[in-house]
Amino acid sequence: MPGRRRQADRGAVSPLGGSRRLAPRGYFLQEEAPEGAAKVFSFSLGSERLRRETTNQGESIVTLAQAAFGHRSFTAQALLVLSGSAALGLLSQVEVPMVPVPMSLQTLGVTLIGLTFGARLAALTVLAYLAQGAAGLPVFSGGDAGAHHLIGPTAGFLWGFVAMAWATGWLAERGMDRGVLRLFAASAIPAALLYVPGVAWLTLFVGLDLPTAVAAGAVPFLLGDAIKCAIAAITVSGGWKALAAKRG
Template identity: 90%
Template sequence: MTLAQAALGQRSLTTQALLVLTGSAALGLLSQVEVPMLPVPMSLQTLGVTLIGLTLGARLAALTVLAYLAQGAAGLPVFSGGDAGAHHLVGPTAGFLWGFVAMAWATGWLVERGLDRGFLRLFAAAAVPAALLYVPGVAWLTLFVGMDLSTAIAAGAAPFLLGDAIKCAIAAVTVSGGWKALGARRR
């Protein structure tokens, strides 16, 4: 069971749509907190994707990230630095942007399989998909941007490892706290 399911119970289509819109808006806001780097900026996008996966589950998390990508492609300034446009979905960061969909789904899938409570389980549910995000991100930089593998790893993975571990810990603490607050409210 996900935190959203526990908090909201049975979800109507309207509730699910509101969760997707709220989640994609939150992801767009977290994307604005960034440290400019080339070719991939460091932002709080991965924290947002992780929180979405940990709270919504696989299907709804993936739909939320797809909505975020659609909003950015349609011209809403939701990508890092307030950028927008479909060109981001084929530019240097495209491997990471598309990888966010898989990351959200995998995080939610792990939560649905029992890694939904407690800091260590939630951290594992966050960290494994976050680590796997480097595969499409680095692959895109090598195959479509033309970087050699070591340069792609140096530019698209190495600078982000510590920050992503910290974001996974923040997400695990946040969702664990959400479960505790929900339990206290029901008493």
């Protein structure tokens, strides 16, 4: 049975009295100081200040994947979707012994994808994962595959992964992907909301009464989900720090 579960303003006034503009990749802020002064480069990763980019549609916040790999080309986004769905498929096969039930890393993968990819790309990645499993690739928990899982007992959780990834990415795009505590909150809130479609499916389509559905589909996984949220928060926080150190 399968398991459950992102340019600065051109010509803006700089603190040095000159103007500022983005370097070509869009993530380094270049200060154009008055004539005779040295140019100063600053990188905001590792700080609590958000890097915002001005686009034709408005402001967007750079996510970890965008900062590391860029996000403008279709090819880059397609590669992220493919690599993310493959990683999710691999994590879905890992189970860690725990009480009362073994802890699958499936929802850890969904959370990490949301925190690093942002809402839209994360949701597309999980949809790609579900499509791969439905097409027969053994990517669901325990190496399961087949379209029947998308209407089976755990279908509420599987489809809920899409909403979970989108919600996690939405929070990340709004600054919740900086700092361990905020990252934990951005992980835990969508993880908790995942129980809603999961338990609802068990009651409405499987026929379990609500107490039984909660006891079977939620309670055994609470501790494991909390641990996975902590792991995701520490991992993404470390990723931001490593990227900041690499780029100086």
